[in-house]
Amino acid sequence: MKKESYRLAMSEAQHAPEGQVIEGRYRVVSRIADGGMATVYQAVDERLGRTVAIKIMHTQLAQGPQRDQFVERFHREARSAAAIANPHIVQVYDTGEFDGLDFLVMEYVHGVNLRYEMNQQVTFSVRETLRIVGETLDGLASAHRAGVVHRDIKPENILLNDRGHVQITDFGLAKAVSQATLSSTGMLLGTAAYLAPEMIQHNQATPQGDLYSVGIMAWEMLAGKVPFTADNPVTLVFKHVHEDVPDITTACPGINAGVAAFLARLTARAVEDRPQDASVAFDELQQLQSNLTIDDWQYRLSAVSPAANDAADTMPGDGTRQMPLPPAPPAPPVRQNDDRTRQFNPENPNKTTVMPAQQADPEATTRLALEKNDVPANNVPASPSNGPVSGGQPKRSGKRAPVIIAVVAAIVLACAGGGGYAWWYFRGPGSYWTMPQPADLTCSDSEPCRISNIKWNAYEELLKFSNIEYEETEAFSDSVKAGNVISTDPENVGSHVSKRHHQKVKVVVSKGIKQGTVPTDILDATSANGKDPINALKRAGFDNIEQTPANDDAYSMDVPQGALLDLSVDPGATLPHNAKITVTLSQGPKPVTMPDVVGKSKDEAQQTLDALKLTVNWTEQFDDKIPQGQVISASAKTGDELHWGDSVNAVVSKGPETVTLPNYVGQKAAAAKAALEKLGFSVKISSQLTLDSSQDKKVASQDPVGGTEVRLRQEDGTPNTVTLKMYSSLFD
Template identity: 35%
Template sequence: MSETLIDPLLGRLIDGRYEVRERVAAGGMATVYVAFDKRLERDVALKIMHQHLAADASEADFVSRFRREAKSAARLTHPGMVRVYDQGVDGDLSYLTMEYVDGENLRERVTQEGTLAVGEALAITDAVLDALAAAHRQGLVHRDVKPENVLLDESGRPKLADFGLARAVTEVTSTSTGMLLGTVAYLAPELVADGDADARADVYSCGILLYEMVTGRQPFTAETALGVASRHVHEDMPAPSATVPWLPVEFDELVAVMTARDPQGRPADAAAALVLVRHARSLIDDPTLDRRAEPPSGAVPIVHDDGATTVLSDAPSGSTIALPIGLGGAAALVAGGDAEILDDDPDAIEPERPNRRTGWWIGAVLATLVVLGGLGLWWYTSIGPGAYTTVPSVQSQTEADATASLEALGFVVTTDEEFDDVIAEGIAIGTDPQEQARLLNGSDITLIVSQGARQETIPEVVGLQESEALAALGDAGFPVGDPTFEYSDTIPEGEVMASTPAQGETVRHDKEVSLELSDGPAPITIPDVVGSTESAAIDALEEDALVVTVERERTPDAPKGEVFRQNPEAGADGIRTQEVTIWVSDGPPLVELSDYTFNTVERARDELEGLGLNVNLEADNPWPWTTPEFVVGQRPAAGTQLEVGSTVTLVYDS
């Protein structure tokens, strides 16, 4: 029979846009096709939910799960995840369009190879955990990590697909029907036991995945799916080296930690598990990483039927089943559109059997059931699982959105503000109690909202010494960068001249502050002012901000008003504002005249000339034939002080 007859959707145009061309997979909730997007002209993966789930009003939960897959997956952007493009409804069909990965899935790869090399298995686990870490950071768990959901593109890069069973961690408690969906070989013990799951359940599934890739077999097998699930709950994971003896202890320890039965013994999330995987890989030598175990004896390729969906008696590897929480009953395989989801609710009423008893007995039984149902409902909503709600992650949401999210779960929200150096003002930092906490319905919860980075005012540091300024900035919490130095004629060396940002400015508390310090007056070379007039010398010295002191002396070496000496000397090293002394000539030295009366003219003249004075002779008797003999008078008079070079007149008697 042709494929078109088997599957009537082939060739159909969905929502006027997606042309169904080929069926590639069928699962417990949906069938996946390759379709051509006529609007964007590209191939996409088209996931269509089984119509019997969408049409059956009692299965409304599965419809909401399917739609929640689109919303959950659309929140995730990571190169290791299959991208979700669109979601919608066309008549009785609910569909989801995703990135089409042309390649194979990990199940097909393991089936073909039997086992994978240790290094390759660790690399695939690394990629899967890296993608899961992005989901866990947003509060989402996958809950169905298995080889079928790890797609390998043409280059062999892994991509994680199918968040169909994923829920926000805040919603993952237990299903209202008492059943859970999952692939039994990879379900974490706590998910089987009570329906609770968080990020550690995905870590457990990745540990099983790693075990299977290297050993070629699953750690637990049994005749029924319930038997496998029971072994996950009640037995510790066998060491991989029990099957492959040459595996190192580091590999055994890694698998043991990731698959610990107690969730507290596992890494908190995929990011923490990823650290352990990379550390273990660094401890294993290259020959062991390149080594591959022999395939298990009797291993044969799995034949996949692309025909009509069938119901199998036992769940094959990778099949999604409906499993009763707590292992309270039989589980049915959900392999396709013809499979039925078992209703294993212990409070369900069995069909009424023929009864010949009187009507009062029937009434009594019905009354008892009503009372018990009411008590059960009261227990569930008051002290049972329904009385508690898990605190969601609201980090990075706006205050309004975070408040709405918490109030929608029934919490009474109060807001507190805290400074945060990373998260912008008005964005949620977290809650108190923290996310993942289990609180009674209607509990008070504090939403912590960022005020942005704390702002501080730069203290007054100008005029302080460097050590004092550093202490003031340190008290205010500011980091201080390397200082800069500037010469200053007025500010003492080592004193703060300015700061960047400026003092009094309000900035982030972690803003680095730079100080500008005085390096004192600038160095100079003392100018030469000897030979200059007094005013010219002062102008030249004051141009370099030197402080001038003037001394005056009489000297024969310079005319009056000329600088004849300076200290420091010209050409010496100095600094601006230092003191310089100059000596200005007050004219030639003074000579005090003696009384030369009654001295011979010759003697008086010799003595006066010896003092640097000029002599003029004048006769008292003007007769021309007389000769000078004795001084009878002088001008100026004795006792007068004269400058050297002045003229003295001697009057002689002829």
């Protein structure tokens, strides 16, 4: 590996242009900076007599299989910057080719980049922060008006000239808004600590994405740290996607609320919650500045300055917290157009990140590793959450990535060339993936970390980023909310997933609590569901049904036994299967005992039977013994068991039957007797002196007399007697 890096370095040295004149015009003076894609030199434009910066593509890129892509990036940077006229944008003057290597001629900036100032000062005052943010927004506003988004705003690309003013550089990632996607080559470019959520999640670059990066940069300037940190870039970018940027007041207590609100607007997760573009954001910043007091302007979080050997760097209006930080490495005077594409270093989350969107290009990854004198990335499998692994074991907290890479390299060397590689590829770390740790899962080192109850959409993207194949199924769960993972197979963080056997991770995703719908006709006692409501609810999927105990309130004259009297939920409602449903079932008509009503008055008997909810059918009849209005008899015997609503036939006495006795005096006795017997009377006839027995006799008198109300029968039922007295006349 060292030999290869040395060979590449020698190749670059052979093409070193110091002292040469390019295109008869640009005399190269000295090297300024090296990047992953190009080297930047200071040069003099002898035609115009001015100092310029020349960016020359690396030889290995110009001769590699992806030359066209890198050349296009060079040209895109030239076109993007040339289309923007703004003092806060580093200008591109010319482009061309030198010894087969493409180059750009740019404005030379005397100064340092913002990263260097951050390392020196640690924190900035509100005044200095808003000044740099304002000038950055002013430059981006011109870019956005020209239809260009930068896509890689970070402190390394913000140059501060010798007058302290901002000049934005490195438009190599910039694209026209109409063409802006995160990458056309399948590689995730940009800096993990500053990437906007939509760039990561939807592969879409927008003007609002530039504003998000500016907001993160301002947050870091004020707080002395970025809002999100992680051990690896995958976890870091997922925090940007799935977590809100913390309010700056959590790191800078006492800072002006308007400043905090402005930063919150720039760093809102939703694109639509940010300003439309840099012009709108710049206007909002100017409005904010007009309302700040002197104390607001002077606010600065106290921090230990590494440049001052841990001496506190304070200003009037400082915050109250001390933030000791380790000494920062010195930065070069200027990192102009430093467009290096770097692997992530956990010790410095501000480095540019390269991650595979689907399947990394092995050749490109190897080339990238060679540039860093590292083991090729495709020979060192990495867990997106745990970092590089050795022997399949997850990275332990506190161990640095370079140490692990060195261990892996030692193992590969110890295994002696091809045989060692075969072991690594077929049996070792190259033969499996490692189950990554979800960002929203906390693990303990003392026990296995089971992957469960974490957001599936986030973990699915993590699996995709890790190139791990999976199969998704869904299931109901009472404890895991919808959209979260119930279980995985393998089930623990750090478990191995075989590459050789094309193993797929089996993921069970929760559909939430199983739902059931209450039958709409369950209260209809004539329907099938209404006749058997408990089983109807069970068939609908409910399993927490509680029946109230039977009591007097459960009886009903109208609702048949077994049908519902009351239900604690509405028919047709959709509820969790384990929702408590209380039912009150009808016991039907209540059983009652037939009371003794014979001899009672009709009214008294009616009240007694009504109280028992019995229906009475009354009839009347004459009775020689029972007085009028009293009950003679009932169809149910005293003590019989009846039920509410049953019918009882009862007979009430009309009293003894009476007749108004006709007056038969003067009528023939035989006819009078026959008429009285027909009425039901017994007739007794007595006669006076009779001269001629054959002569028809007439009634002389009667007892009782005619017109009298007379009972037909005695109490014992025998007919009453009417006595007729007759007489005869000699002259009849």
